Amino acid sequence: MTLSHYLQPIGLATSPQAEHGDAVRIAGGLVYASRFALTVREGARIVARDLYGARALQAALPGLDPAVQAQFADLQRAHPALQCGARTLRLDQPQVVGILNVTPDSFSDGGRFMDDPEVANAHAAAMLEAGAAMIDIGGESTRPGAPGVWEGDELKRVVPAVERLAAAGAAISVDTRRVAVMEAALAAGAQVINDVSALRYDPRALAFAAASGAPVILMHAPGEGENLHAGGDYAHVVLDVFDWLAARRDAALAAGIARERIVLDPGIGFGKTLAENLALLNALPLFHALGQPLMVGASRKRMIGALSNEAPAHRRLGGSVMLAVQAMQAGVQLLRVHDVAETVQALHVWRGLRDAALTDFSGLPA
Numbered sequence: 001m002t003l004s005h006y007l008q009p010i011g012l013a014t015s016p017q018a019e020h021g022d023a024v025r026i027a028g029g030l031v032y033a034s035r036f037a038l039t040v041r042e043g044a045r046i047v048a049r050d051l052y053g054a055r056a057l058q059a060a061l062p063g064l065d066p067a068v069q070a071q072f073a074d075l076q077r078a079h080p081a082l083q084c085g086a087r088t089l090r091l092d093q094p095q096v097v098g099i100l101n102v103t104p105d106s107f108s109d110g111g112r113f114m115d116d117p118e119v120a121n122a123h124a125a126a127m128l129e130a131g132a133a134m135i136d137i138g139g140e141s142t143r144p145g146a147p148g149v150w151e152g153d154e155l156k157r158v159v160p161a162v163e164r165l166a167a168a169g170a171a172i173s174v175d176t177r178r179v180a181v182m183e184a185a186l187a188a189g190a191q192v193i194n195d196v197s198a199l200r201y202d203p204r205a206l207a208f209a210a211a212s213g214a215p216v217i218l219m220h221a222p223g224e225g226e227n228l229h230a231g232g233d234y235a236h237v238v239l240d241v242f243d244w245l246a247a248r249r250d251a252a253l254a255a256g257i258a259r260e261r262i263v264l265d266p267g268i269g270f271g272k273t274l275a276e277n278l279a280l281l282n283a284l285p286l287f288h289a290l291g292q293p294l295m296v297g298a299s300r301k302r303m304i305g306a307l308s309n310e311a312p313a314h315r316r317l318g319g320s321v322m323l324a325v326q327a328m329q330a331g332v333q334l335l336r337v338h339d340v341a342e343t344v345q346a347l348h349v350w351r352g353l354r355d356a357a358l359t360d361f362s363g364l365p366a
Helices: 054-063 064-075 117-130 153-169 181-189 206-210 237-255 274-282 284-290 303-305 317-329 340-358
Strands: 003-013 023-028 030-041 046-052 080-084 086-088 095-101 134-138 172-175 192-195 215-217 260-263 334-337
Touching: 003 023, 003 237, 030 054, 054 064, 054 260, 064 284, 095 117, 095 340, 117 181, 117 206, 117 340, 134 153, 153 172, 153 181, 153 334, 172 181, 181 192, 181 206, 192 206, 192 260, 206 237, 215 237, 237 260, 237 274, 237 284, 274 284, 274 303, 274 317, 303 317, 317 334, 317 340, 334 340
Parallel strands: 095 134, 095 334, 134 172, 172 192, 192 215, 215 260
Antiparallel strands: 003 030, 023 030, 030 046, 080 086
């Protein structure tokens, strides 16, 4: 049986000098790794796990499997900025993506932005003013148990919202799995396709995305068809999601989507238990070994309520910010959130700490 290899940064440093240079920069960002775990599995069974310091790993690389060598290179890959119309999203630091749901049954806002364009406009403007780099507009709820949406209804919800935000010059992603909605939203001024089915739901999606030239966000969800939450049966959730995302990345590349236009998302909350979500969030640095920018959307998710006395969605701010900071610490580039102002404030403080660490030489020997 074929062996699979997974190179995970497990010791993160605030700066390379904190480890006397024995650390490597992850994804061209503000996170550095000084220790690594190399896991090998055969089928579903883990057969080896070895630990390396950064220098020791580099010395050992010539004798390791070519897949490990490729993952080490991908872990260090600096990603070019995403060009979103007149706006540029740099990926050498975290960026906040604000969520605008124009659905009647959103788990987080109860549809209050669907029927009143003025309220939706004001909310989007507030998110942009607070520092959102992009607004993600969705017209279909993908919470567990949500009914499917007719394509015509999704178009009626999404296109006007995109047009209003595009007129304001915003960077916009459209959260949809239907090609007709992708096409109409891009024509209305959206620049990025965010597909929770990773371009699997609509059989035309891969070809359309490639022809459009738009950046795509491919999210892990175990289900096929309407129910994306079904089928979450994992031998090892972190490694299984890694392999699944690698396969979707490769499918996108084979369809003609340029590598610099592919973003990957581990799909927190989609077909995963609380323990599985926590495992993924703790293992986020591993996913840089796929060589693509990452998005994480854990804002207000059910797992926060499960860990905080069943707090309802509108009272999950603290947990949402904590999970956003966890993603920042892991080098994730795009943070998809409801509470933009609070997350941006946390990001500014985190960035200040990182900048201070990079200019602190007090740990070096005299």
